[in-house]
Amino acid sequence: MKLDGKTAVVTGASRGIGAAVARMLHERGANLGLASRSGNDLGLERVVARPCDVRDLEALVALCDATAERFGGIDIVVANAGVGAYGPFLDLSREHLDEMLDVNLKGTVYTIRAALPHMLGREGDVITLASEAGRRGLPYEAVYCASKFGQVGLTRALDGELREHGIRCTNVCPGGVATDFALDDGRGRTADVLPGMMTAEDVAEVVLFCLERPRRFRMLETALRPMTEASWG
Numbered sequence: 106m107k108l109d110g111k112t113a114v115v116t117g118a119s120r121g122i123g124a125a126v127a128r129m130l131h132e133r134g135a136n137l138g139l140a141s142r143s144g145n146d147l148g149l150e151r152v153v154a155r156p157c158d159v160r161d162l163e164a165l166v167a168l169c170d171a172t173a174e175r176f177g178g179i180d181i182v183v184a185n186a187g188v189g190a191y192g193p194f195l196d197l198s199r200e201h202l203d204e205m206l207d208v209n210l211k212g213t214v215y216t217i218r219a220a221l222p223h224m225l226g227r228e229g230d231v232i233t234l235a236s237e238a239g240r241r242g243l244p245y246e247a248v249y250c251a252s253k254f255g256q257v258g259l260t261r262a263l264d265g266e267l268r269e270h271g272i273r274c275t276n277v278c279p280g281g282v283a284t285d286f287a288l289d290d291g292r293g294r295t296a297d298v299l300p301g302m303m304t305a306e307d308v309a310e311v312v313l314f315c316l317e318r319p320r321r322f323r324m325l326e327t328a329l330r331p332m333t334e335a336s337w338g
């Protein structure tokens with residue numbers, strides 16, 4: 106399905122999963138509003154990109170307003186920006202606690218809050234890049250899990266609220282994906298594990314799959330795991 110004439114806002118689009126989603130949306134013809142602290146436009150056309158921290162609601166509102174003004178509205182929002190820090194609960198610094206909750210959870214609330222006014226009256230989609238960590242409690246990832254369960258709850262609740270407006274809300278919940286994120290601090294990952302993980306493009310294709318379903322139904326949640334990871338335990 107082509108997305109010509111559709112407009113998507115993607116957060117955390119400067120690299121990793123967000124960049125892969127942005128590129129695939131663009132290939133399908135979508136216009137883009139891209140948010141990341143670096144403000145990277147990925148070298149694409151039909152893009153509004155500016156430095157934007159998802160902890161800053163006003164910055165997100167400005168990005169969404171500018172995107173809607175240039176392209177006539179917003180049809181799709183992909184709340185993807187996220188950070189992770191892992192380790193024993195008591196060992197996590199205050200800085201890490203706040204960053205995970207603020208970027209992952211409040212950042213997702215703010216992103217949808219900023220985009221939604223421009224989506225009402227159009228048949229649109231809210232996609233939240235949650236995680237397997239939003240579906241089960243993982244030891245040494247307690248605060249990350251809390252932020253991801255929060256995202257899942259937010260998106261499920263919005264599904265109930267926005268369906269009557271023709272807006273679909275989907276949680277995408279990957280396991281390990283070979284991005285910078287997978288090598289982040291505390292999880293003990295090394296570059297050795299990357300070949301066994303999914304790619305950012307694998308996840309982006311699932312996002313596109315959800316977006317391209319006929320409007321008569323919606324995907325509420327999709328969980329994807331690399332063959333190297335067990336599903337439970």
Ligand SMILES: NC(=O)c1ccc[n+]([C@@H]2O[C@H](COP(=O)([O-])OP(=O)(O)OC[C@H]3O[C@@H](n4cnc5c(N)ncnc54)[C@H](OP(=O)(O)O)[C@@H]3O)[C@@H](O)[C@H]2O)c1
Pocket residue numbers: 116117118119120121122123140141142143144157158159160185186187188189208234235236237278279280281282283284285286287305
């Ligand atoms: N990789 C995995 O194994 C995995 C698994 C499950 C779920 N996820 C989720 O997938 C999402 C994307 O992860 P990824 O693997 O693509 O990570 P990544 O490669 O580290 O990319 C993270 C993106 O988020 C942006 N970002 C970080 N903090 C931000 C902030 N305060 N404001 C705006 N943008 C910010 C970064 O851009 P700037 O640095 O330029 O701001 C970057 O574009 C995250 O929500 C993550 O929790 C990842």
